[in-house]
Amino acid sequence: MANKTITAPKGFVAAGLYCGVKKSGKPDLALLYCPTGAKAAAVFTTNAIVAASVTVCKVHVQSNPIYAAVINSGNANACTGAKGLAGAKVMCTKVAKELQIEADHVLIASTGIIGKHLPLTKINSGISKAVKLLSDSQAAGTNFAKAIMTTDTKTKQAMRTVDIYGQTVTIAATAKGAGMIGPNMATTISMITTDVAISKPLLGKALKNAIGISLNRLTVDGHQSTNDTAMILASGLAENKTLKKQDSGYRRFVRALNDLCNDLARQMALDAEGATRMFTVEIKGAAKKEDALKAARAVADYDLVKCAIHGADPNWGRIICAIGSCGVKLNPDKLICKIGDIFVFRNGKPTDFDPRAASAIIAKKEHTITIDLGVGKYRDFCYGCDLSRDYITINADYHT
Amino acid sequence: MANKTITAPKGFVAAGLYCGVKKSGKPDLALLYCPTGAKAAAVFTTNAIVAASVTVCKVHVQSNPIYAAVINSGNANACTGAKGLAGAKVMCTKVAKELQIEADHVLIASTGIIGKHLPLTKINSGISKAVKLLSDSQAAGTNFAKAIMTTDTKTKQAMRTVDIYGQTVTIAATAKGAGMIGPNMATTISMITTDVAISKPLLGKALKNAIGISLNRLTVDGHQSTNDTAMILASGLAENKTLKKQDSGYRRFVRALNDLCNDLARQMALDAEGATRMFTVEIKGAAKKEDALKAARAVADYDLVKCAIHGADPNWGRIICAIGSCGVKLNPDKLICKIGDIFVFRNGKPTDFDPRAASAIIAKKEHTITIDLGVGKYRDFCYGCDLSRDYITINADYHT
Numbered sequence: 001m002a003n004k005t006i007t008a009p010k011g012f013v014a015a016g017l018y019c020g021v022k023k024s025g026k027p028d029l030a031l032l033y034c035p036t037g038a039k040a041a042a043v044f045t046t047n048a049i050v051a052a053s054v055t056v057c058k059v060h061v062q063s064n065p066i067y068a069a070v071i072n073s074g075n076a077n078a079c080t081g082a083k084g085l086a087g088a089k090v091m092c093t094k095v096a097k098e099l100q101i102e103a104d105h106v107l108i109a110s111t112g113i114i115g116k117h118l119p120l121t122k123i124n125s126g127i128s129k130a131v132k133l134l135s136d137s138q139a140a141g142t143n144f145a146k147a148i149m150t151t152d153t154k155t156k157q158a159m160r161t162v163d164i165y166g167q168t169v170t171i172a173a174t175a176k177g178a179g180m181i182g183p184n185m186a187t188t189i190s191m192i193t194t195d196v197a198i199s200k201p202l203l204g205k206a207l208k209n210a211i212g213i214s215l216n217r218l219t220v221d222g223h224q225s226t227n228d229t230a231m232i233l234a235s236g237l238a239e240n241k242t243l244k245k246q247d248s249g250y251r252r253f254v255r256a257l258n259d260l261c262n263d264l265a266r267q268m269a270l271d272a273e274g275a276t277r278m279f280t281v282e283i284k285g286a287a288k289k290e291d292a293l294k295a296a297r298a299v300a301d302y303d304l305v306k307c308a309i310h311g312a313d314p315n316w317g318r319i320i321c322a323i324g325s326c327g328v329k330l331n332p333d334k335l336i337c338k339i340g341d342i343f344v345f346r347n348g349k350p351t352d353f354d355p356r357a358a359s360a361i362i363a364k365k366e367h368t369i370t371i372d373l374g375v376g377k378y379r380d381f382c383y384g385c386d387l388s389r390d391y392i393t394i395n396a397d398y399h400t
Numbered sequence: 401m402a403n404k405t406i407t408a409p410k411g412f413v414a415a416g417l418y419c420g421v422k423k424s425g426k427p428d429l430a431l432l433y434c435p436t437g438a439k440a441a442a443v444f445t446t447n448a449i450v451a452a453s454v455t456v457c458k459v460h461v462q463s464n465p466i467y468a469a470v471i472n473s474g475n476a477n478a479c480t481g482a483k484g485l486a487g488a489k490v491m492c493t494k495v496a497k498e499l500q501i502e503a504d505h506v507l508i509a510s511t512g513i514i515g516k517h518l519p520l521t522k523i524n525s526g527i528s529k530a531v532k533l534l535s536d537s538q539a540a541g542t543n544f545a546k547a548i549m550t551t552d553t554k555t556k557q558a559m560r561t562v563d564i565y566g567q568t569v570t571i572a573a574t575a576k577g578a579g580m581i582g583p584n585m586a587t588t589i590s591m592i593t594t595d596v597a598i599s600k601p602l603l604g605k606a607l608k609n610a611i612g613i614s615l616n617r618l619t620v621d622g623h624q625s626t627n628d629t630a631m632i633l634a635s636g637l638a639e640n641k642t643l644k645k646q647d648s649g650y651r652r653f654v655r656a657l658n659d660l661c662n663d664l665a666r667q668m669a670l671d672a673e674g675a676t677r678m679f680t681v682e683i684k685g686a687a688k689k690e691d692a693l694k695a696a697r698a699v700a701d702y703d704l705v706k707c708a709i710h711g712a713d714p715n716w717g718r719i720i721c722a723i724g725s726c727g728v729k730l731n732p733d734k735l736i737c738k739i740g741d742i743f744v745f746r747n748g749k750p751t752d753f754d755p756r757a758a759s760a761i762i763a764k765k766e767h768t769i770t771i772d773l774g775v776g777k778y779r780d781f782c783y784g785c786d787l788s789r790d791y792i793t794i795n796a797d798y799h800t
Contacts (some may be wrong), residue, residue, distance in 0.1 A: 049724030065666030114717020317514020
């Protein structure tokens with residue numbers, strides 16, 4: 001089977017292991033290394049309170065090249081003050097020392113509980129072990145994917161290849177999802193590797209766009225974390241003609257990257273905390289692009305809609321209620337709502353639809369809700385998931 | 401025992417009964433009558449999609465005097481087009497005919513499932529019966545309170561008396577709460593009666609203010625319904641010197657009304673769908689008044705905070721995360737968070753608090769979370785409740 005992990009692109013080795021952060025004993029430390037050095041870019045949470053890893057990574061990502069990235073799960077190292085900041089730097093320094101590089105060429109991310117100090121002795125010893133385990137094998141890539149998980153029940157991994165000016169370019173990614181997901185530029189922790197040859201500014205542009213229309217279109221609970229970080233490292237070893245402007249080669253790369261990130265977003269929706277199914281909200285007929293996205297998010301974030309979807313109930317009144325209260329321009333007399341291909345509300349009036357047929361659509365693993373606001377030509381979309389008792393169980397019983 | 405229902409103020413008779421709207425067989429029709437006529441005011445949902453009852457009530461409330469108010473539960477008569485609008489008018493006309501008044505002197509509200517047409521034959525026959533049952537007894541007032549309930553497990557009722565210029569003025573109220581509550585001017589269905597003598601404009605002002613700082617400070621799920629309506633009827637039979645300006649008598653009335661509405665808001669929080677406890681979020685040190693309220697709502701609406709409170713978990717990181725992502729100005733280095741009287745986060749750093757003591761505070765029926773944003777002098781508050789598995793059960797299994 002083809003390697004679909006982050007070690008698939010040329011030039012990357014990875015490792016993932018348990019170092020002692022998580023009480024559960026599950027993997028909690030991930031390391032990526034690109035010996036030849038990579039162009040890198042990252043996008044971060046826009047929360048006013050950010051984790052120490054975000055503060056450090058924002059500085060380090062400006063370095064060129066980037067040689068390594070370290071991620072710990074089980075501890076977010078957020079709201080931990082100066083001591084937390086020092087801890088994040090210690091992690092980068094330890095990686096740098098082991099790999100004989102400079103600390104500011106190391107990217108970092110953390111995920112897990114907020115407000116606790118990192119167990120640095122354990123993490124440092126884990127980094128030493130991880131360096132010895134670094135490999136370009138599929139197993140190593142999967143170990144990395146496992147080590148960034150928190151309440152995820154499955155690893156999220158995706159890979160794409162694309163021909164760019166006669167060379168095969170590979171892009172691969174992993175992400176952790178599950179809860180506290182309702183991003184506003186970047187979401188969760190995502191690591192993307194590629195062997196494309198590309199300029200650093202263009203790589204940043206491609207990443208920002210891709211996250212914007214994929215991971216940023218996903219909402220699990222409308223919550224934006226303190227730690228959201230998405231990184232991309234490009235080794236350049238595919239030896240394509242280096243992408244330096246927005247030409248056809250760049251556009252091919254962008255399409256593949258977007259498709260890859262969209263795949264991740266859907267995997268995250270399906271494995272969201274407690275989720276049993278996902279849905280797409282498509283808004284049409286909006287007066288402005290912003291209205292379309294705002295309305296899509298409003299529906300996908302509406303707890304009563306999410307509960308109805310959990311119950312496979314075509315309770316479209318809650319959809320209309322969400323749309324009506326989100327502050328976008330709409331025409332009540334032209335408003336249309338569809339569940340799958342069934343019109344449930346048209347021109348301000350309920351239709352005489354078959355509730356069993358609509359329920360059967362919702363009961364599927366994925367379905368689409370379409371709303372036409374009836375006031376313009378703009379459209380946008382958002383992914384959401386149902387709200388179940390398990391979401392409560394996970395988040396009420398997860399104890400500090 | 402003193403009558404603490406809406407028939408307590410002089411001049412009101414009420415009734416509540418089952419007319420056949422609800423499948424459960426529980427009371428679903430409520431009628432209030434003020435034979436001498438009352439000054440009236442109302443505030444409504446600001447959702448762009450409103451129920452037929454809201455459209456009709458907005459017009460009728462301008463009449464003076466108002467003689468009656470009719471409320472049905474079990475069917476919201478929202479998103480029902482022209483037929484729904486006609487139905488709401490039929491209800492008012494039926495009440496008017498039975499009481500020999502004009503239809504536009506009748507207020508109306510509906511609550512329940514969205515998108516279904518009213519069973520008018522049943523409702524009309526129920527109105528005929530209700531008229532015969534009208535009484536100023538405590539039982540009649542309680543029957544009214546029962547008949548406006550949806551998923552509420554208890555009636556919400558409150559009563560206050562206040563001396564105004566030597567006369568005892570009585571104010572009483574009932575409300576339905578439970579779900580789809582996150583109002584923006586008016587919430588749910590509330591009926592307030594009083595025998596104060598007051599001018600119509602001043603009554604409207606007092607109501608708007610009172611709802612603004614009580615029911616509008618409550619959020620159960622951040623959802624604003626299509627049907628939110630709060631009404632007040634003032635019979636004037638207390639024979640106080642009529643309140644016509646914002647003098648000391650008016651201020652005494654306002655204080656009593658505010659206190660009454662606050663009582664209702666707390667009852668609603670404690671009986672919210674699936675809730676096992678409530679909490680108050682107090683924001684201090686905000687740069688603007690709007691920021692203080694925005695931050696308070698953000699915390700009270702944050703599903704992960706609500707889950708943590710359900711689990712009695714002092715997971716203050718989620719509180720900080722909610723504050724950081726809500727878009728208000730704050731100083732991360734001066735930020736303070738308290739659970740009850742325990743400092744859990746101070747000046748950007750976690751404190752060394754006793755988690756068991758903090759958990760014991762959260763486990764109480766009510767507690768207060770205080771956050772100082774560290775950037776100004778403004779403050780505000782919001783009420784919230786925990787998020788439980790029962791919320792999901794109620795809202796996933798409630799079927800259209």
